Amino acid sequence: NAGVTQTPKFRILKIGQSMTLQCTQDMNHNYMYWYRQDPGMGLKLIYYSVGAGITDKGEVPNGYNVSRSTTEDFPLRLELAAPSQTSVYFCASSYRDTEAFFGQGTRLTVV
Amino acid sequence: QKEVEQNSGPLSVPEGAIASLNCTYSDRVSQSFFWYRQYSGKSPELIMSIYSNGDKEDGRFTAQLNKASQYVSLLIRDSQPSDSATYLCAVIGAGGTSYGKLTFGQGTILTVHP
Numbered sequence: 751n752a753g754v755t756q757t758p759k760f761r762i763l764k765i766g767q768s769m770t771l772q773c774t775q776d777m778n779h780n781y782m783y784w785y786r787q788d789p790g791m792g793l794k795l796i797y798y799s800v801g802a803g804i805t806d807k808g809e810v811p812n813g814y815n816v817s818r819s820t821t822e823d824f825p826l827r828l829e830l831a832a833p834s835q836t837s838v839y840f841c842a843s844s845y846r847d848t849e850a851f852f853g854q855g856t857r858l859t860v861v
Numbered sequence: 862q863k864e865v866e867q868n869s870g871p872l873s874v875p876e877g878a879i880a881s882l883n884c885t886y887s888d889r890v891s892q893s894f895f896w897y898r899q900y901s902g903k904s905p906e907l908i909m910s911i912y913s914n915g916d917k918e919d920g921r922f923t924a925q926l927n928k929a930s931q932y933v934s935l936l937i938r939d940s941q942p943s944d945s946a947t948y949l950c951a952v953i954g955a956g957g958t959s960y961g962k963l964t965f966g967q968g969t970i971l972t973v974h975p
Contacts (some may be wrong), residue, residue, distance in 0.1 A: 783963055792949060792967040793905070800961035808962065840904060842963070847893040847953045850963055852904040 752776050756841050756853035763831040763860045771826040771856050773841030781844045782824040784816065786837040793840065799824055831860045864888065865952050867966035876975050880937040884950030884966055893953040894926055896935045898946045905949055909935065940973040
């Protein structure tokens with residue numbers, strides 16, 4: 751059972767480039783989340799989804815976009831990368847309002 | 862007011878002592894509350910979930926929930942050096958624009974010294 755899978759694990763982007771962080775889960779969870787975590791800080795919610803076709807902004811959505819066309823996948827798109835987006839990104843999923851399970855994270859550096 | 866707020870820490874306790882971690886939340890209709898542990902460089906992992914007022918015990922861990930006071934706590938008994946980590950309180954919103962939104966506190970760093 752793979753759980754929540756994030757790709758890539760590491761990435762270096764140049765300023766102005768774009769990329770998509772992939773997240774997929776095989777637990778048939780309806781809720782999915784994207785967070786960023788800066789060094790020494792807590793988790794900040796970027797976007798979340800309570801089901802396919804439904805997405806909502808979290809605390810820090812600027813500079814990011816998401817889509818949820820299937821239950822399994824919740825990709826996060828970075829447009830025009832900036833140094834302020836250097837962070838560790840975590841994807842998580844849960845069955846409704848029960849405990850969330852996390853992926854291994856993507857460490858992104860924008861230079 | 863922050864949606865989820867933890868006592869700032871850091872918290873340092875001797876091995877064998879009780880560590881007490883506290884959290885308050887702002888969404889009065891929230892029904893689901895969680896404590897996660899995160900080791901440096903790793904993903905958060907669930908320690909406890911609690912949905913009803915009162916205490917819930919699992920081994921050395923006890924979660925306490927008081928919805929009237931909008932307060933959640935975690936007690937770690939017989940603390941071990943391996944418990945040294947960042948502890949994150951999390952709440953799922955249940956009403957209005959917060960429905961389904963899983964929000965974390967800023968975390969409390971716990972160090973258990975031998």
